[in-house]
Amino acid sequence: MSEHPLADEAFEPYEPRRPVPLPVYWMAIALALWGAVTLWNDSTAQSSGVGQRLAEAGDMTRRHSAAGADLFAQRCATCHQADGAGVAGAVPPLQGSRFLGANPQLVVQILLHGINGPIAVGGDRFDGHMPAFGSVLDDGQIARLVTHLRATWGNGGEVDAAFVKAQRQATRERHASWNGGADLVSLDPAVGPQPAFLSAPPAPSDSVAMALARGGKAGGWACAACHGAAGEGRSGVPRLAGLPADYIAQALLAFSTGTRASDIMGPIARQLDGPERVGLGRLYATMASASRARPELDGDLARGATLALQGDDRRDVPSCFSCHGPSGFGVAPIVPAIAAQQPAYTAGRLAALGRHGKDDAGAAVMPSVAARLSDADRRAVADYLATLPPSPAIDTDTKDAR
Amino acid sequence: MTDPGHTATETESPRDQRKGRGLPRSIYALGGGLLLFALVMLVRDDILLRSGPSTPAPQDNGAIAFTPPPMSSIPNGPAGASIRHGMAIFENTATEARAFVGNGLACRSCHLDAGRKADSAPMWAAWVSYPQYRAKNKKMNSMEDRLNGCFSYSMNGQDSPSGGPPPKGDPIYTDLEAYFHWLASNAPTGAKLKGAGFPKLKLSSLGYDRDRGRAVYAQHCASCHGDDGQGRRDLNGRQVFPPLWGANSYNWGAGMAQINNAAGFIKANMPLGAGNSLTDQQAWDAAAWIDSQERPKDPRQKGSVQDNAAAFHEGEKTFYGKTIDNHLLGTGTSPKPRL
Amino acid sequence: MNRALPLVILAMTILAFATMLLVVVPRAQIGSEPPAAGLRAYSPEELRGRAQYMSLGCVYCHSQQPRTPDQAPDGERGWGRPSVAADYAYDSPHLMGTMRTGPDLLNVGARLPSTAWHLTHLYRPRAIAPWSIMPSYPFLFEIKDHAAPGDTVVWLPREQRVAGKVVVARPEAMALVAYLLSLDRTYPAPASAIRDDGYSRVGGKP
Numbered sequence: 001m002s003e004h005p006l007a008d009e010a011f012e013p014y015e016p017r018r019p020v021p022l023p024v025y026w027m028a029i030a031l032a033l034w035g036a037v038t039l040w041n042d043s044t045a046q047s048s049g050v051g052q053r054l055a056e057a058g059d060m061t062r063r064h065s066a067a068g069a070d071l072f073a074q075r076c077a078t079c080h081q082a083d084g085a086g087v088a089g090a091v092p093p094l095q096g097s098r099f100l101g102a103n104p105q106l107v108v109q110i111l112l113h114g115i116n117g118p119i120a121v122g123g124d125r126f127d128g129h130m131p132a133f134g135s136v137l138d139d140g141q142i143a144r145l146v147t148h149l150r151a152t153w154g155n156g157g158e159v160d161a162a163f164v165k166a167q168r169q170a171t172r173e174r175h176a177s178w179n180g181g182a183d184l185v186s187l188d189p190a191v192g193p194q195p196a197f198l199s200a201p202p203a204p205s206d207s208v209a210m211a212l213a214r215g216g217k218a219g220g221w222a223c224a225a226c227h228g229a230a231g232e233g234r235s236g237v238p239r240l241a242g243l244p245a246d247y248i249a250q251a252l253l254a255f256s257t258g259t260r261a262s263d264i265m266g267p268i269a270r271q272l273d274g275p276e277r278v279g280l281g282r283l284y285a286t287m288a289s290a291s292r293a294r295p296e297l298d299g300d301l302a303r304g305a306t307l308a309l310q311g312d313d314r315r316d317v318p319s320c321f322s323c324h325g326p327s328g329f330g331v332a333p334i335v336p337a338i339a340a341q342q343p344a345y346t347a348g349r350l351a352a353l354g355r356h357g358k359d360d361a362g363a364a365v366m367p368s369v370a371a372r373l374s375d376a377d378r379r380a381v382a383d384y385l386a387t388l389p390p391s392p393a394i395d396t397d398t399k400d401a402r
Numbered sequence: 403m404t405d406p407g408h409t410a411t412e413t414e415s416p417r418d419q420r421k422g423r424g425l426p427r428s429i430y431a432l433g434g435g436l437l438l439f440a441l442v443m444l445v446r447d448d449i450l451l452r453s454g455p456s457t458p459a460p461q462d463n464g465a466i467a468f469t470p471p472p473m474s475s476i477p478n479g480p481a482g483a484s485i486r487h488g489m490a491i492f493e494n495t496a497t498e499a500r501a502f503v504g505n506g507l508a509c510r511s512c513h514l515d516a517g518r519k520a521d522s523a524p525m526w527a528a529w530v531s532y533p534q535y536r537a538k539n540k541k542m543n544s545m546e547d548r549l550n551g552c553f554s555y556s557m558n559g560q561d562s563p564s565g566g567p568p569p570k571g572d573p574i575y576t577d578l579e580a581y582f583h584w585l586a587s588n589a590p591t592g593a594k595l596k597g598a599g600f601p602k603l604k605l606s607s608l609g610y611d612r613d614r615g616r617a618v619y620a621q622h623c624a625s626c627h628g629d630d631g632q633g634r635r636d637l638n639g640r641q642v643f644p645p646l647w648g649a650n651s652y653n654w655g656a657g658m659a660q661i662n663n664a665a666g667f668i669k670a671n672m673p674l675g676a677g678n679s680l681t682d683q684q685a686w687d688a689a690a691w692i693d694s695q696e697r698p699k700d701p702r703q704k705g706s707v708q709d710n711a712a713a714f715h716e717g718e719k720t721f722y723g724k725t726i727d728n729h730l731l732g733t734g735t736s737p738k739p740r741l
Numbered sequence: 742m743n744r745a746l747p748l749v750i751l752a753m754t755i756l757a758f759a760t761m762l763l764v765v766v767p768r769a770q771i772g773s774e775p776p777a778a779g780l781r782a783y784s785p786e787e788l789r790g791r792a793q794y795m796s797l798g799c800v801y802c803h804s805q806q807p808r809t810p811d812q813a814p815d816g817e818r819g820w821g822r823p824s825v826a827a828d829y830a831y832d833s834p835h836l837m838g839t840m841r842t843g844p845d846l847l848n849v850g851a852r853l854p855s856t857a858w859h860l861t862h863l864y865r866p867r868a869i870a871p872w873s874i875m876p877s878y879p880f881l882f883e884i885k886d887h888a889a890p891g892d893t894v895v896w897l898p899r900e901q902r903v904a905g906k907v908v909v910a911r912p913e914a915m916a917l918v919a920y921l922l923s924l925d926r927t928y929p930a931p932a933s934a935i936r937d938d939g940y941s942r943v944g945g946k947p
Contacts, residue, residue: 014743022430029435030442046935053932079638081497083490088497090640129637216857220896225855235851235927236819263870264853267898296927298822310473313515318675323626323643325636331643332634334625344819344851344927351817369675375810375817392637 068148071141074305075133075388078326084153092121092128098191099184100154106188107146108159108167110178111137116288116392117180118195125195128180131327131389135290136340139164176288177392209279217271223280226264230289232390235296238345241289242391245281246333252277291340291390295383297347300376304384307377315372320381323365329391340390346382351375465596470518470526470585481580488581491574492517492525495557502553502568504561505698506633506641506650509578512556512658514671517585520597521670521677527598529579529586545582546575555655560701600666603682610661610719612726615691618684622673623692631695647695649735654700654722661719664689694721699734707732770935776830779928783831783920790920793913794836797878804838805847805924809936821848821926825934828926843875850925859918860895860910868901881914 073082079091086093099106099121114132118125133142139161146159178184181194214229216222223240227233231241240248254260255269272280295301306312308328311319321328323335330337338346354370373381476482476489491498493516495508510516517525532545539551553559553567560566568574589595620629626643627633632650633643645651657663669685671677680688700722703710707730711723722732776782783791794800807815809823816822824847829835853859858869864882866873888894888907893915895908910918930936 012743019427022427022434025431026434026438029432030439033435033439034442050933050935079640081490081494082486085490085494085497087494087638087640088500090635090638127637127639216896221855221857221861225857226853234854235821235848235925237852237854264858267869271898296822296929297816298929311515313518316675316677318515323674325642326640329636331636335634335642344821348817348819351814355817365673365675368679375814379816 068144068146068151071137071145072148075137076145078309078321079130086121089124090126092119092124092126094149094153097121097153100149101188101190103188103190104146104150104157104159104163105167106184106191107149107154108142108164109171109187110184111142111145112164112168112171113174114177114389114392115180115184116177117182117197119181119184120192120194129392130177131329131339131392132177132288132290133389134168135292136387136389139168208276209283212272212276212280213283217276220271221268228289228292231284231287232289232292233342233345234292235342236344236348237342238349239291239293239341239390240284241287242329242340243284243336244330244332244334245278245285247330247336248281248284249277250334252280288392289390291386291388293340293342293386295343295386297343297379297383299343299347299379299381299383301380301384301387303377304380304382307373307381308384312377317369317372320385327391328385328388337391338385339388341382341385343379343382343386346385347378350378350382465594465598466590467596468526468589470524471587476584484577484580485584488577488579489516491578492581499553499557499568499574501564502557502559502562502566502574504558505652506645507557507652508641508644509552509557511644512667514674517582519671521601522667523599524585524597525582526586526589527595529582530589530591530593530595531598545579546570549575549578554701556652556658558651558653558698560653561649561698600663601670603662603665603669603685605662605686606683608683610665610686610690612687612690612694612721614683615687615689615694618680618688619691622680622684623688626673631692646692647697649698651697653698654720654732654734655702655714659693659697659720659722661686661689661693661721664693690721694724694726694731696729696731696733696735699732703732771826774826774830774934777825777827777926777928777931777934780828780830780926783923786916787920787923789913790916790918790923791836793881793917794920797917799846800836800838802838802840802842802875803844803846804841805835805845806837807845807847815845818844819848819852820845821851822930823936824926825930825936827931827934846921846924847926848924850922851927854922856893856915856918856922857896859921860893860914861897863914863917864895864908865897865901868898878914881911881917883909883911885909 080086080094081091084094086095092099094100099110110130112132112134115128115130117128119128120126137145142164143159143161146164147157150157150159179197181191182197184191185194213223213231216225223231226237227240228237231239233239251260252265252269252272255262255265256272258266269277307317308320311317311322320338323331324338325331325335328337328339350366350370350373353366354373356367370378476485487498492509492513496503496506512522513519513525514522520527528548529545532548533542534548535541536543536548539547541547543551550567550570557567623646627646628643630648631646632648633641633645636642652658658667665682665685665688668688669678669680669682672685672688673679700710700714702714707723711732715722724731806824807820807822810816828847829837860882862869862875863878865877865879866875867877882895884903884906885892885908886906888909892907892909895910897908
């Protein structure tokens with residue numbers, strides 16, 4: 001019988017108990033505390049985030065039912081000016097305008113469909129290109145706006161949403177704008193003598209471009225399949241209707257050479273030759289269509305309006321409208337219209353310009369401006385622009401010559 | 403069988419040793435944990451605080467930075483109405499002061515951002531530096547005198563419906579001054595404000611050259627102001643980009659017709675949204691190209707261009723009175739037919 | 742093995758804790774989320790396409806869950822706003838995916854609304870982007886001598902066509918494209934939806 005310890009068959013190996021070192025406890029307790037604090041912070045941030053969003057949604061509803069004066073400041077003052085003085089030689093004044101006279105029907109109809117043709121106001125003649133608000137303002141908003149206009153510059157008299165609804169119903173077949181003062185005289189002779197409407201230069205009946213837009217080239221993809229039958233765009237696909245013809249032609253050229261990179265537009269643009277690019281540009285420039293853009297990026301509309309109307313001097317961002325024209329209708333030949341543009345496209349384009357810099361000849365200044373906008377700013381301004389009425393159709397023949 | 407020494411040290415003693423020590427030990431553990439947590443939080447906050455916004459750098463040569471009040475703080479009531487009307491005149495000059503504007507410009511064409519932007523002759527800085535002696539007319543100038551000069555030269559009042567600037571005491575002056583006064587709210591009077599006037603650029607040994615300027619202009623300016631310098635209008639015919647020369651621009655008596663002023667403005671502000679992106683040399687050359695084009699005549703001219711150049715343009719950096727391409731600059735343009 | 746019981750209890754506790762946090766609590770939070778206003782149910786054609794999407798394994802490379810701007814610039818890429826639970830109300834099972842080898846598809850119907858484009862792209866992705874690594878799906882198409890009435894002919898760049906033949910989409914391809922075009926969550930997210938705000942809201946408005 002050996003006394004060797006290994007011979008002990010009954011011995012069960014075990015780990016001796018050693019106390020856990022204190023520093024391990026310290027770390028564990030500190031981490032647990034940190035976790036608890038973080039969870040608590042997050043949950044308050046979460047609930048405050050939800051509360052803030054609900055408040056913003058409420059704000060939006062309130063803004064939607066904003067008083068006529070607010071609507072005027074946001075949608076009309078860029079052209080007609082805050083005091084209704086208009087712009088000499090360009091935008092008719094509202095002060096003392098006969099169009100705000102007795103019959104509210106006239107004002108409602110002008111707001112619903114816009115004007116495209118010469119008009120005489122207060123003894124001066126104007127070219128007359130006013131956008132149609134029918135697709136961006138609802139009946140209630142138009143009623144409040146007209147009430148405000150009549151109270152400020154007309155002869156009073158309230159207009160209600162039912163009246164606007166009836167007016168909208170009465171002219172629902174109408175898709176074009178009113179042909180200047182000559183057309184409006186027939187609605188209400190009280191506006192006084194109006195210049196004759198020289199038959200609108202026929203929307204270029206470029207059947208080649210039309211066929212391209214509707215059917216694509218050689219059975220290829222049609223423009224209309226993504227950009228819509230009336231060039232109104234959708235979500236990330238830009239609105240084309242009312243963009244300057246030269247801008248569209250230049251963009252197609254940039255897509256085909258690859259200076260403006262796009263997997264979708266690249267193969268399409270490479271199929272087109274010079275005259276086809278120009279033809280498509282003219283086709284979309286003269287297209288008037290209702291706005292299909294709606295704010296969809298959760299942008300702060302008030303901030304967007306500030307950026308568009310005044311810019312942000314702290315970040316050295318000039319206002320959008322200082323180059324894209326009052327109300328964002330663009331300036332032919334190369335500054336594109338931005339009003340009623342699809343917000344996802346606007347925000348994405350701003351981000352791309354800010355990130356990649358100059359990608360086509362036209363946008364010389366935009367990269368440095370876009371680079372100074374934050375993500376929230378881009379969404380804000382894109383959403384704000386989506387609330388504006390679309391640019392009236394550009395009559396390329398006369399406007400490009402200016 | 404079992405080893406008595408082995409069991410004695412390993413199986414029995416730990417339990418025995420820990421007996422009665424659980425409480426102090428857990429207190430040590432908890433206390434140490436809390437201490438560590440507090441320490442880490444302090445260190446973190448300290449780092450966060452230090453990386454926060456740094457204090458603004460001290461101002462150079464004693465100039466004071468100033469920010470005008472936001473538009474939303476214009477008061478209501480009659481004073482506010484006057485300020486608002488002043489701002490409307492500033493932005494929409496050809497409409498609000500229709501009788502006195504003889505070209506396609508507005509005050510804000512050169513005083514960007516409605517006269518708020520530093521380095522584009524902001525009105526808050528102008529307000530606190532008047533009345534002032536000016537060599538241009540060799541007298542003490544009140545703000546109204548200065549504005550009268552703006553309407554005469556920059557706004558080319560000679561071709562306006564009334565044929566000149568607003569008469570003395572016109573409410574246009576009052577409202578513009580009300581707007582400037584409000585813009586300069588809380589600005590120190592007589593002190594040097596940062597961003598006043600246009601920046602002064604040093605001229606290098608290359609000087610300025612209109613042919614080099616033509617290339618700069620074609621590359622950086624023409625897309626907005628047009629190859630012909632006539633700016634651009636929107637579809638309603640409203641001037642969006644201002645005309646830089648010709649009958650619809652400022653006349654030969656304007657400060658902007660001097661190359662040094664135009665160069666400073668261009669350097670700091672052009673292309674719009676990308677200020678300070680051109681080199682000093684490019685700014686000088688572009689200014690030389692723009693200011694060597696014909697524009698409305700100097701309204702002070704009595705006799706010949708040469709006489710007037712000697713009387714009013716001596717020592718200026720200007721092309722006035724020089725002959726370029728067989729054309730004597732300063733002859734003037736015929737006024738545009740009125741809209 | 743000694744002390745088996747404490748070990749089992751500990752393992753079960755950890756499992757229960759994880760189940761609680763990953764299954765029970767989320768279910769309580771979003772299990773009964775109503776469909777978002779603006780979201781519509783899939784049509785039978787789109788459901789057939791959805792089945793194709795699953796059987797072809799699209800989900801292995803394409804996610805359907807755009808992230809917040811704090812995590813990734815998905816919004817700038819045109820993939821849409823961060824998704825919320827209500828966006829998936831009609832998706833059972835959801836096809837959120839985990840791999841982001843290809844672009845996110847939750848809003849592809851809004852981004853690329855052209856049927857013809859999708860057909861070309863499915864037939865031969867490299868006809869559109871030469872660098873694309875997406876597999877082609879020729880078995881969803883037929884090569885015919887002549888298109889029969891009612892056939893949808895797939896457009897190809899000139900140099901990639903086969904002389905005298907046309908490529909025609911099979912019903913499977915049409916169904917898949919119908920499903921892709923139905924992917925459009927560009928309506929605003931419900932204001933009360935639970936969503937990840939990233940870090941931007943901690944300490945106030947971004």
